[in-house]
Amino acid sequence: xxxxxxxxxxxxLPDQRLVKRVRKFVERAWSSPSESLPQMLQDxxxxxxxxxxxxxxxxxFEALLASxxxxxxxxxxxxxDVVVVHDSSTIETPYAEPEDVGFLxxxxxxxxxxxxxxxxxxxxxxxxxxxxxxxQADFRTEAPKYDGKKKKGKTSTQTARSTxxxxxxxxxxxxxxxxxLQGCASxxxxxxREADSYPLFCKVLQLGQGCVFRLRNDRRARRVxxxxxxxxxxxxxxSDIASEMQGLFECAVPxxxxxxxxxxxxxxxxxxxxxRNAQLHYSATQVELRRPHYQPATLPxxxxxxxxxxxxxxxxxxxxAVEWVLLTTEPCxxxxxxxxxxxxxxxxxxxxxxxxxxxxxxxxxxxQFESRHALLNVLALFIPIAVHLLWxxxxxxxxxxxxxxxxxxxxxxxxxxxxxxxxxxxHPTAVQAIWVLAGYGGHxxxxxxxxxxxxxxxxxxxxxxxxxxxxxxxAKM
Numbered sequence: 001x002x003x004x005x006x007x008x009x010x011x012x013l014p015d016q017r018l019v020k021r022v023r024k025f026v027e028r029a030w031s032s033p034s035e036s037l038p039q040m041l042q043d044x045x046x047x048x049x050x051x052x053x054x055x056x057x058x059x060x061f062e063a064l065l066a067s068x069x070x071x072x073x074x075x076x077x078x079x080x081d082v083v084v085v086h087d088s089s090t091i092e093t094p095y096a097e098p099e100d101v102g103f104l105x106x107x108x109x110x111x112x113x114x115x116x117x118x119x120x121x122x123x124x125x126x127x128x129x130x131x132x133x134x135x136q137a138d139f140r141t142e143a144p145k146y147d148g149k150k151k152k153g154k155t156s157t158q159t160a161r162s163t164x165x166x167x168x169x170x171x172x173x174x175x176x177x178x179x180x181l182q183g184c185a186s187x188x189x190x191x192x193r194e195a196d197s198y199p200l201f202c203k204v205l206q207l208g209q210g211c212v213f214r215l216r217n218d219r220r221a222r223r224v225x226x227x228x229x230x231x232x233x234x235x236x237x238x239s240d241i242a243s244e245m246q247g248l249f250e251c252a253v254p255x256x257x258x259x260x261x262x263x264x265x266x267x268x269x270x271x272x273x274x275x276r277n278a279q280l281h282y283s284a285t286q287v288e289l290r291r292p293h294y295q296p297a298t299l300p301x302x303x304x305x306x307x308x309x310x311x312x313x314x315x316x317x318x319x320x321a322v323e324w325v326l327l328t329t330e331p332c333x334x335x336x337x338x339x340x341x342x343x344x345x346x347x348x349x350x351x352x353x354x355x356x357x358x359x360x361x362x363x364x365x366x367x368q369f370e371s372r373h374a375l376l377n378v379l380a381l382f383i384p385i386a387v388h389l390l391w392x393x394x395x396x397x398x399x400x401x402x403x404x405x406x407x408x409x410x411x412x413x414x415x416x417x418x419x420x421x422x423x424x425x426x427h428p429t430a431v432q433a434i435w436v437l438a439g440y441g442g443h444x445x446x447x448x449x450x451x452x453x454x455x456x457x458x459x460x461x462x463x464x465x466x467x468x469x470x471x472x473x474x475a476k477m
Contacts, residue, residue, distance in 0.1 A: 003460075007131075011064065014058045034361055036366070054377045068132065084187065086177075089355045090104060093375055100371065111375075116176065118132070135379070174189050191348070192213075213326065214326055215238060218238055247283055286307075305329055309326075326341060350390070357386040388459075400429060416437060437459065441455065
């Protein structure tokens, strides 16, 4: 990836001066993403200009996001094989009135953001973030009503027939991503349980792309050997088929630490756990899904997909067993193909890191704006910053031994070698170059591994130094 400000090279606004102001704001935000705007800009005139920019009716969220999405599409086409992770996150806006910006389910001010994050995938290498292709902001205009009764979740039939079509955000995100990635060799959409719907499988197949969704709806199905031969004549339930599946092979999978959640529902669905290696059993079988009776007859009467199960038969004492039951359009005829599908689903956790970077490093929820327009503009400007910070961290953490040239250009490495107080090895790895970069940004080695803010500030300094270096070389010619 290059300078974050370059994400807005293709930005189209009514006035070119607005484009320059956007790039200048992003450059300052990239160097200190966690600071408040007054601390970030350090000048009353620049601060006033930033507020005018973000509230300007001629600067819109769609245009700002489109510029970053265009660069994301270019990177995806170069990568070839791409995964798009779709998920939603609640974004609080405590400095705005809920009557002006919207209500969360708690009654507080805020909105629901649905994001489509593109990842680069390669065999034997962890996924890397490429950028955000689509964002949908759902502003709830009415305050939640409480009647003292516990709210029950909707059934599949109720969801399909509901007049509240918020669940269609998954379809809209997939359609937008598919349109942006038409030039890619392979595209697989990955999502958690909420995306598990019969029409969505139909949509993905219609688009000619793939998907991996976690099972939520225990629908009618039967096992098949191929597209023509049945293994089970009678229809049963997916849960029954999954419970009968025997492990074809075993593999150890590292599980990250998960802290306790504040919400009771989150505690139940995602209880806290310590980091550990889990010994999982893997299995897969092809199934035929029958169209639910409440779905329109215009959809196919049945679909053939793969049912994949990965589970932990003997978890450690006091720990909840891991189990993933997935539905996928990807082939699962070999152990390698089954492992690939599970790894594709596991890449979904990268979007959780993206949300964390947006909220904790970029301080998205601490920005003091009071209108939807300004809040969405702030979101659009911090999205590429969060992506770049996540990219730096992911490359250094997950692929530390790859050559540094996969992260930096030869000229960037040359400049770092001359300007950083830390010594650069002759043929540095990614983690060695990141460590030298952190030293150039003022990181103190005794403070441990550098955080994303230090790395972001150092990368800004490096980009500026490279530009100066290039100008000096041209002057000598």
